Amino acid sequence: MKLVIGIVRPERTNDVLEALFRAQIRGFSLSRVQGHGGELERVETYRGTTVKMNLAEKARFEVAVSDEFVQPTIDALCAGGRTGEVGDGKVFVLDLEQAVRIRTGESDSSAVTPINPQDDLEQQ
Template sequence: MKMVIAIIRPESLDNVKQALFNAEIHKMTVSPVRGCGQQKGYTENYRGSIKTINLLPKIRIEIVVNDSFVKPTIDAIISSARSGNIGDGKIFVMPVEEVYRIRTGETGSEAIG
């Protein structure tokens, strides 16, 4: 079992969701986040005082999958979130020790699916 965490552009979310659904991946957690990487920020101006904003709005998607689904998940995200410009985001993959479904108490692969 692996957790795939993807940080993507907000405007890519709909394409990414569609690509994941097409790859039979229907379960995810999505949150709006702020972050900085290689992309430069921008400036805002409030009555003449200039603020530099370097934490840009991003979307974070968390998906926990069985090992056989790791590759399709990553392929789906990369193909749908890539614009080729700085700021497209990153994907992290990490091992998951255990999964429990609260309603039934199922564990492991069964709880994921």
């Protein structure tokens, strides 16, 4: 299992949601974050050159998936998030040791992969 983290432009959120849904990836967390991609803006001051760091608003998806859904999740984040301009964001993939569905006590892959995604529709 992996935890796939995608940090994308907030205005691409709906495109990412649609791409995840089409890839049958259910279950994710979404939060608003502020970040920085590393570019430094040079600002001239009367004492010399200094740098300014602007924080950008981003949307952060966290998707815990079983192994067969790792690449589809990365693809969905990239396809939904991409504009081709600087600042499109990043995808990070982390090993995930354990996942537990609290209601049933199921753990690992059965906790992150719906057996039948259709069953899931009413439960969200």
